[in-house]
Amino acid sequence: MSGDRVPTGHGRSASGNALLALGGQWGRYAIQLLALVVFSRLLSPADFGLVAMVTGVAGIAYAIGDFGLSLAALQAEQLNAPQRTNLFWFNSGIGLVVAAAVGLTARPLAAFYGDSRIAPVAAVLAIAFLVNGIAVQFRTELNRELRFGVIAGAEFLGQATGFAVALVGALVGWSYWALVAMQVTAAVVTNAIIIARAHWWPGWYHRATAMRSLLVFGANTFLTQLVNYVSTNVDQVIIGRVWGATTLGFYNRAFQIARLPAQQVAAPLTRVVLPYLARLQNDHTAYLAMVKKIQLALTTLLLSLLAYMAGTGDWLVPVVLGDGWQEAVPLLRALCLAGAIDAVGKITYWVLLSQGKTGLLFGTELGARLVMITLIVIAAAKGPLWVALAAAVGQVLLLVSAACFALPRANVAPGPVLLPALRPAVLFTFAAAAAWSAGQLADRWPDSAALLIGTVAFTAVCLAAMTLPSYRRDVAVLSALVRSVRRKRGNG
16 A cells, blocks of 8 residues: 555445445355355254354454454555554454454353353354454555455455355264354455565554554444344354253244345445545535435335335245245244344444544443343243334334434535435335235245245335326436446546
8 A cells, every 4th residue: 555545446436436335245145145055954043143243242253343443554645664564463463362362262262151062163163353463454455555456355355265164064963063163264265365465565563653643433332233243143153052952953043144235245344435524624614515316325225125125034945045034924924124223233333433533422322222131131031922022112212312422423414414314215115015025915826936026015105106106316326326326437
């Protein structure tokens, strides 16, 4: 990287980079969907539940990650060579400490769940935390150079290699170890490619380099990510503790289906959107216009997927997961509801991060997420469905907190920012209801036929909405965005 500031585009707009990042994710998305389908047929709910017991607790290391330092580096307009080197050593040290902590807590974790198999699983998964920590700054360098295609390619190859290893393992009888091998292999391969392609190498640590602003930003972001992770994953921990591996296996499969769209869209978009919004802060009109476009695009995509899954869940689950997974259907619907509310409020996270208001972000989310955690713990005694509904209530509290407290203090009116999500929410709610009703008429038919009929009904409602001027305007905005991306990519 030749300069000390974020590149201004390499001939590609913010929307162009967003499309490139998302486009690269579809290959990885396809691999994850394939893994969901294949391993749900080769392994038992208890196998998934056992690994989820470990990742639900040990996975907090992913939330700790780099203590928010990668986002601090992305948000910073200026980042000199000594700072980048120091960030590498910070991140590598954090990765080493986290991996050691996961390994040392393996036996206590097994005692917590009352299952001795958990200890070796946790110890092996610790490898992934170490390699992730070492590769953080290399990934950040690729992000700052707008080389999103390299990142997407590395993640796809890592996921594909992990899937291949796990498939062989599942076929030869590794059971839950196949899932462990998939995670570790994917992490090692992905990060190895990222390091090799970054065209950057750190030097020795520079003591005299100013790091305070980056560390403060990272600390506040880390606290937010930590409380976010705990509130999002405490449900699996408490279900595993109270109800056991098999019940958790059903919940985990529903959770993974409901969370997959957001993981493949929101996570990569954060690293694309954040630097661009940060540079638009001095032009309030352009900043708000970009925020509203992002909100419309994000909610249109995520709400359509979540509503479709909720409406067709009765037939989608057996078609995707196979026989014996029907208990996951009501869980899927409740978790899709929680995911939809989370998608609407995601824009607040980006607004506050882009403005460097990480203290406000942490303060805004802390209260609502503590209430969410409390509701989930209380609901666990009644069963996993109540836990999923408690998570949805918690997401409502977060959305209210964002609208009433966070956005006004970021000089962003909540109405214009959140309202672009209203029309997609109404449309896809009706589409989901139509899909469910149509599928019920064919409920005695094979699941694949009922799913097809539900899909046709869902699509028909979406097409009928195009007769309304407001939805045509939304489509025009999104179409103009895509045309702009193609034009600028062609000129880049």
